[in-house]
Amino acid sequence: MRKLILAAAGGVLALSLAIHAASAGPDKVQIPMTYASSYVKIATIDRYDNKTVRTVYMNPEAWAAAKPGEPLPDGTTLILEGRSARLGPDGQPMLDANGRFIPTDQIVLIATQQKRRGWGTEYPENIRNGEWEYAVFQTNGSLNTGANLQPCMQCHKPRAADDFTMVAARIVKDQKK
Amino acid sequence: MLRRFTARDAVLAAAAVVGIAIGATAGSVSAGTAHKVSMSGSKYMPAEVKARVGDTIRFDNDDFENHWVYVPTVGNYQVSRAGLKPGESFEITAREPGKFTVLCGLHTSMETVVTVAK
Numbered sequence: 001m002r003k004l005i006l007a008a009a010g011g012v013l014a015l016s017l018a019i020h021a022a023s024a025g026p027d028k029v030q031i032p033m034t035y036a037s038s039y040v041k042i043a044t045i046d047r048y049d050n051k052t053v054r055t056v057y058m059n060p061e062a063w064a065a066a067k068p069g070e071p072l073p074d075g076t077t078l079i080l081e082g083r084s085a086r087l088g089p090d091g092q093p094m095l096d097a098n099g100r101f102i103p104t105d106q107i108v109l110i111a112t113q114q115k116r117r118g119w120g121t122e123y124p125e126n127i128r129n130g131e132w133e134y135a136v137f138q139t140n141g142s143l144n145t146g147a148n149l150q151p152c153m154q155c156h157k158p159r160a161a162d163d164f165t166m167v168a169a170r171i172v173k174d175q176k177k
Numbered sequence: 178m179l180r181r182f183t184a185r186d187a188v189l190a191a192a193a194v195v196g197i198a199i200g201a202t203a204g205s206v207s208a209g210t211a212h213k214v215s216m217s218g219s220k221y222m223p224a225e226v227k228a229r230v231g232d233t234i235r236f237d238n239d240d241f242e243n244h245w246v247y248v249p250t251v252g253n254y255q256v257s258r259a260g261l262k263p264g265e266s267f268e269i270t271a272r273e274p275g276k277f278t279v280l281c282g283l284h285t286s287m288e289t290v291v292t293v294a295k
Contacts, residue, residue, distance in 0.1 A: 044255055045247070047256075098273075099253060099270060158283075167249040167250075170250050170278075171249065171250055174250040175250075
Protein backbone atom coordinates (compact mmCIF):
# COMPACT_ATOMS: atom_id res chain seq x y z
CA MET A 1 0.00 0.00 0.00
CA ARG A 2 2.84 2.33 0.94
CA LYS A 3 4.51 1.66 -2.41
CA LEU A 4 1.27 2.42 -4.17
CA ILE A 5 0.93 5.77 -2.39
CA LEU A 6 4.55 6.70 -3.19
CA ALA A 7 4.09 5.74 -6.82
CA ALA A 8 0.91 7.82 -7.02
CA ALA A 9 2.62 10.78 -5.39
CA GLY A 10 5.51 10.45 -7.81
CA GLY A 11 3.10 10.36 -10.71
CA VAL A 12 1.32 13.51 -9.53
CA LEU A 13 4.65 15.31 -9.11
CA ALA A 14 5.82 14.27 -12.58
CA LEU A 15 2.51 15.38 -14.08
CA SER A 16 2.61 18.75 -12.36
CA LEU A 17 6.20 19.32 -13.55
CA ALA A 18 5.18 18.40 -17.10
CA ILE A 19 2.23 20.80 -17.00
CA HIS A 20 4.46 23.57 -15.63
CA ALA A 21 7.04 22.98 -18.36
CA ALA A 22 4.38 23.07 -21.06
CA SER A 23 2.92 26.34 -19.80
CA ALA A 24 6.15 28.15 -19.01
CA GLY A 25 6.92 30.79 -21.66
CA PRO A 26 10.52 30.15 -22.71
CA ASP A 27 9.83 26.44 -23.19
CA LYS A 28 7.73 27.29 -26.22
CA VAL A 29 10.69 28.91 -27.91
CA GLN A 30 13.10 27.17 -30.24
CA ILE A 31 15.85 28.51 -32.44
CA PRO A 32 18.10 26.93 -35.09
CA MET A 33 21.72 27.07 -34.05
CA THR A 34 22.51 27.62 -37.72
CA TYR A 35 21.02 31.11 -37.41
CA ALA A 36 24.27 32.83 -38.42
CA SER A 37 24.00 31.32 -41.89
CA SER A 38 20.28 30.66 -42.26
CA TYR A 39 18.88 33.94 -40.89
CA VAL A 40 19.13 37.52 -42.16
CA LYS A 41 21.63 39.67 -40.27
CA ILE A 42 19.78 42.95 -39.76
CA ALA A 43 22.01 44.86 -37.34
CA THR A 44 25.38 44.90 -35.64
CA ILE A 45 25.52 47.10 -32.60
CA ASP A 46 28.59 48.10 -30.61
CA ARG A 47 27.68 48.14 -26.92
CA TYR A 48 30.00 50.57 -25.23
CA ASP A 49 28.68 49.90 -21.73
CA ASN A 50 29.56 46.21 -21.64
CA LYS A 51 32.17 46.06 -24.43
CA THR A 52 30.31 43.59 -26.60
CA VAL A 53 29.23 43.37 -30.20
CA ARG A 54 25.58 42.46 -30.57
CA THR A 55 24.34 41.05 -33.83
CA VAL A 56 20.62 40.83 -34.52
CA TYR A 57 19.27 38.16 -36.87
CA MET A 58 15.74 37.72 -38.23
CA ASN A 59 14.23 34.63 -39.83
CA PRO A 60 14.09 35.13 -43.62
CA GLU A 61 10.35 34.51 -43.91
CA ALA A 62 9.61 37.30 -41.46
CA TRP A 63 12.12 39.63 -43.09
CA ALA A 64 10.48 39.05 -46.48
CA ALA A 65 6.98 39.64 -45.09
CA ALA A 66 7.79 42.59 -42.81
CA LYS A 67 6.38 45.94 -43.89
CA PRO A 68 7.60 49.35 -42.70
CA GLY A 69 5.43 50.94 -40.06
CA GLU A 70 3.46 47.74 -39.41
CA PRO A 71 3.81 45.20 -36.60
CA LEU A 72 6.26 42.44 -37.42
CA PRO A 73 4.64 39.32 -38.92
CA ASP A 74 3.30 36.40 -36.93
CA GLY A 75 6.14 33.87 -36.79
CA THR A 76 8.92 36.43 -36.45
CA THR A 77 12.02 35.16 -34.70
CA LEU A 78 14.72 37.60 -33.67
CA ILE A 79 18.01 36.31 -32.34
CA LEU A 80 20.47 38.50 -30.49
CA GLU A 81 24.00 37.18 -30.36
CA GLY A 82 26.50 38.94 -28.11
CA ARG A 83 30.24 38.53 -28.48
CA SER A 84 33.03 40.06 -26.46
CA ALA A 85 34.83 42.88 -28.23
CA ARG A 86 38.58 42.63 -28.72
CA LEU A 87 40.25 44.84 -26.15
CA GLY A 88 43.44 46.82 -26.41
CA PRO A 89 46.16 47.16 -23.76
CA ASP A 90 44.14 49.93 -22.12
CA GLY A 91 41.22 47.57 -21.62
CA GLN A 92 39.07 49.46 -24.09
CA PRO A 93 37.58 47.96 -27.27
CA MET A 94 39.83 48.14 -30.31
CA LEU A 95 38.32 49.72 -33.41
CA ASP A 96 38.55 48.67 -37.04
CA ALA A 97 39.03 51.02 -39.99
CA ASN A 98 35.36 52.04 -39.81
CA GLY A 99 35.52 52.81 -36.11
CA ARG A 100 33.63 49.65 -35.18
CA PHE A 101 34.33 47.15 -32.44
CA ILE A 102 36.10 43.96 -33.46
CA PRO A 103 34.17 40.90 -32.23
CA THR A 104 36.03 37.95 -30.77
CA ASP A 105 34.96 34.30 -31.07
CA GLN A 106 33.65 34.37 -27.52
CA ILE A 107 29.85 34.29 -27.53
CA VAL A 108 28.51 35.70 -24.28
CA LEU A 109 24.79 35.80 -25.08
CA ILE A 110 22.24 34.09 -27.31
CA ALA A 111 18.82 35.54 -26.65
CA THR A 112 15.69 35.33 -28.72
CA GLN A 113 12.42 37.12 -29.07
CA GLN A 114 9.65 35.23 -30.89
CA LYS A 115 6.17 36.24 -31.93
CA ARG A 116 3.36 33.73 -32.36
CA ARG A 117 -0.37 34.28 -32.54
CA GLY A 118 -1.96 33.74 -29.12
CA TRP A 119 1.27 33.92 -27.11
CA GLY A 120 1.72 36.14 -24.09
CA THR A 121 -1.69 35.62 -22.52
CA GLU A 122 -0.20 34.23 -19.32
CA TYR A 123 1.50 37.54 -18.48
CA PRO A 124 -0.12 40.43 -16.61
CA GLU A 125 -0.73 43.46 -18.81
CA ASN A 126 1.87 45.57 -17.02
CA ILE A 127 4.61 43.28 -18.33
CA ARG A 128 3.12 41.56 -21.34
CA ASN A 129 4.88 42.31 -24.63
CA GLY A 130 2.00 41.64 -27.00
CA GLU A 131 2.45 38.15 -28.47
CA TRP A 132 6.19 38.09 -27.94
CA GLU A 133 8.03 35.52 -25.89
CA TYR A 134 11.66 35.59 -24.78
CA ALA A 135 14.30 32.95 -24.10
CA VAL A 136 18.03 32.67 -23.55
CA PHE A 137 20.07 29.79 -24.90
CA GLN A 138 23.43 28.26 -24.07
CA THR A 139 26.05 28.17 -26.78
CA ASN A 140 25.37 24.43 -27.19
CA GLY A 141 21.80 25.25 -28.20
CA SER A 142 20.10 24.17 -24.97
CA LEU A 143 17.61 26.43 -23.26
CA ASN A 144 18.98 28.40 -20.31
CA THR A 145 16.25 27.54 -17.87
CA GLY A 146 17.74 29.77 -15.15
CA ALA A 147 17.67 32.97 -17.19
CA ASN A 148 15.75 35.86 -15.70
CA LEU A 149 13.62 37.12 -18.58
CA GLN A 150 11.76 39.79 -16.67
CA PRO A 151 14.35 42.51 -17.49
CA CYS A 152 13.96 41.68 -21.19
CA MET A 153 10.21 42.24 -21.00
CA GLN A 154 10.56 45.37 -18.86
CA CYS A 155 13.05 46.95 -21.25
CA HIS A 156 11.03 46.14 -24.38
CA LYS A 157 7.64 46.99 -22.86
CA PRO A 158 7.85 50.76 -23.54
CA ARG A 159 8.70 50.05 -27.18
CA ALA A 160 5.14 49.11 -28.10
CA ALA A 161 5.20 51.59 -30.99
CA ASP A 162 8.08 49.57 -32.46
CA ASP A 163 6.26 46.26 -31.83
CA PHE A 164 8.24 45.74 -28.61
CA THR A 165 11.57 45.62 -30.46
CA MET A 166 14.56 47.80 -29.77
CA VAL A 167 15.96 47.55 -33.28
CA ALA A 168 14.06 45.28 -35.71
CA ALA A 169 10.99 47.39 -36.47
CA ARG A 170 13.20 50.46 -36.95
CA ILE A 171 15.46 48.53 -39.32
CA VAL A 172 12.46 47.39 -41.38
CA LYS A 173 11.18 50.96 -41.50
CA ASP A 174 14.59 52.28 -42.49
CA GLN A 175 15.57 49.67 -45.06
CA LYS A 176 12.23 48.93 -46.69
CA LYS A 177 10.94 52.49 -47.08
CA MET B 178 74.82 94.22 -36.96
CA LEU B 179 71.75 94.93 -34.90
CA ARG B 180 69.13 97.33 -36.16
CA ARG B 181 66.31 99.16 -34.47
CA PHE B 182 62.87 97.57 -34.05
CA THR B 183 60.82 99.81 -36.35
CA ALA B 184 57.09 100.36 -36.74
CA ARG B 185 57.26 98.25 -39.92
CA ASP B 186 58.69 95.37 -37.88
CA ALA B 187 55.87 95.75 -35.37
CA VAL B 188 53.27 95.47 -38.15
CA LEU B 189 55.00 92.39 -39.58
CA ALA B 190 55.20 90.77 -36.16
CA ALA B 191 51.51 91.45 -35.51
CA ALA B 192 50.62 89.98 -38.91
CA ALA B 193 52.65 86.86 -38.07
CA VAL B 194 50.82 86.42 -34.77
CA VAL B 195 47.44 86.81 -36.49
CA GLY B 196 48.52 84.32 -39.13
CA ILE B 197 49.45 81.75 -36.52
CA ALA B 198 46.11 82.27 -34.76
CA ILE B 199 44.16 81.80 -38.02
CA GLY B 200 46.16 78.67 -38.81
CA ALA B 201 45.34 77.16 -35.43
CA THR B 202 41.66 77.88 -35.89
CA ALA B 203 41.66 76.42 -39.37
CA GLY B 204 43.42 73.34 -38.03
CA SER B 205 40.82 72.72 -35.37
CA VAL B 206 37.99 73.17 -37.87
CA SER B 207 39.45 70.59 -40.22
CA ALA B 208 39.77 68.21 -37.25
CA GLY B 209 36.01 68.45 -36.80
CA THR B 210 33.39 70.44 -35.00
CA ALA B 211 32.22 69.21 -31.63
CA HIS B 212 28.42 69.18 -31.43
CA LYS B 213 26.90 68.93 -27.98
CA VAL B 214 23.53 67.37 -27.24
CA SER B 215 21.87 67.95 -23.89
CA MET B 216 19.63 65.42 -22.14
CA SER B 217 18.20 67.76 -19.57
CA GLY B 218 14.58 67.02 -18.69
CA SER B 219 14.76 63.68 -20.53
CA LYS B 220 14.89 65.48 -23.83
CA TYR B 221 17.61 65.53 -26.46
CA MET B 222 18.44 69.12 -27.37
CA PRO B 223 18.82 70.04 -30.12
CA ALA B 224 16.28 67.73 -31.76
CA GLU B 225 18.28 67.87 -34.95
CA VAL B 226 22.04 67.90 -35.46
CA LYS B 227 23.68 68.77 -38.75
CA ALA B 228 27.25 67.55 -38.84
CA ARG B 229 30.01 66.88 -41.31
CA VAL B 230 32.34 63.94 -41.65
CA GLY B 231 35.08 64.41 -39.05
CA ASP B 232 32.79 66.08 -36.53
CA THR B 233 31.90 64.60 -33.17
CA ILE B 234 28.49 64.54 -31.52
CA ARG B 235 28.72 64.46 -27.74
CA PHE B 236 25.75 63.45 -25.64
CA ASP B 237 26.01 65.04 -22.22
CA ASN B 238 23.86 63.61 -19.47
CA ASP B 239 23.13 66.91 -17.76
CA ASP B 240 19.93 65.42 -16.37
CA PHE B 241 19.15 63.98 -12.94
CA GLU B 242 18.65 60.38 -14.02
CA ASN B 243 20.35 57.72 -16.12
CA HIS B 244 19.92 57.57 -19.87
CA TRP B 245 20.68 55.02 -22.56
CA VAL B 246 21.93 56.44 -25.84
CA TYR B 247 21.44 54.12 -28.79
CA VAL B 248 21.28 54.20 -32.55
CA PRO B 249 19.27 51.28 -33.94
CA THR B 250 19.83 51.83 -37.64
CA VAL B 251 22.27 52.91 -40.34
CA GLY B 252 25.37 50.79 -40.75
CA ASN B 253 28.40 51.99 -38.89
CA TYR B 254 26.42 54.26 -36.60
CA GLN B 255 24.77 51.35 -34.76
CA VAL B 256 25.99 51.93 -31.22
CA SER B 257 24.57 51.62 -27.75
CA ARG B 258 25.61 53.10 -24.42
CA ALA B 259 23.38 52.06 -21.55
CA GLY B 260 23.66 53.31 -17.99
CA LEU B 261 24.88 56.80 -18.81
CA LYS B 262 24.85 58.46 -15.39
CA PRO B 263 24.33 62.16 -14.66
CA GLY B 264 27.60 63.94 -15.40
CA GLU B 265 28.76 61.34 -17.93
CA SER B 266 29.02 61.79 -21.69
CA PHE B 267 29.03 59.58 -24.74
CA GLU B 268 30.52 60.63 -28.05
CA ILE B 269 29.84 59.52 -31.61
CA THR B 270 32.34 60.34 -34.35
CA ALA B 271 30.86 61.18 -37.73
CA ARG B 272 32.92 58.97 -40.00
CA GLU B 273 30.67 58.77 -43.05
CA PRO B 274 27.69 60.60 -44.58
CA GLY B 275 24.29 59.45 -43.41
CA LYS B 276 21.20 60.24 -41.41
CA PHE B 277 20.24 58.42 -38.26
CA THR B 278 17.98 58.71 -35.27
CA VAL B 279 19.37 58.58 -31.76
CA LEU B 280 17.03 57.12 -29.14
CA CYS B 281 17.08 56.54 -25.41
CA GLY B 282 16.50 52.96 -24.32
CA LEU B 283 14.76 54.18 -21.17
CA HIS B 284 12.67 57.10 -22.41
CA THR B 285 10.72 56.56 -25.61
CA SER B 286 10.06 60.26 -26.13
CA MET B 287 13.76 61.05 -26.46
CA GLU B 288 14.83 61.30 -30.09
CA THR B 289 17.26 63.40 -32.05
CA VAL B 290 18.08 63.10 -35.73
CA VAL B 291 21.69 63.44 -36.86
CA THR B 292 22.49 64.25 -40.48
CA VAL B 293 26.11 63.86 -41.52
CA ALA B 294 27.18 65.52 -44.76
CA LYS B 295 30.51 65.03 -46.58
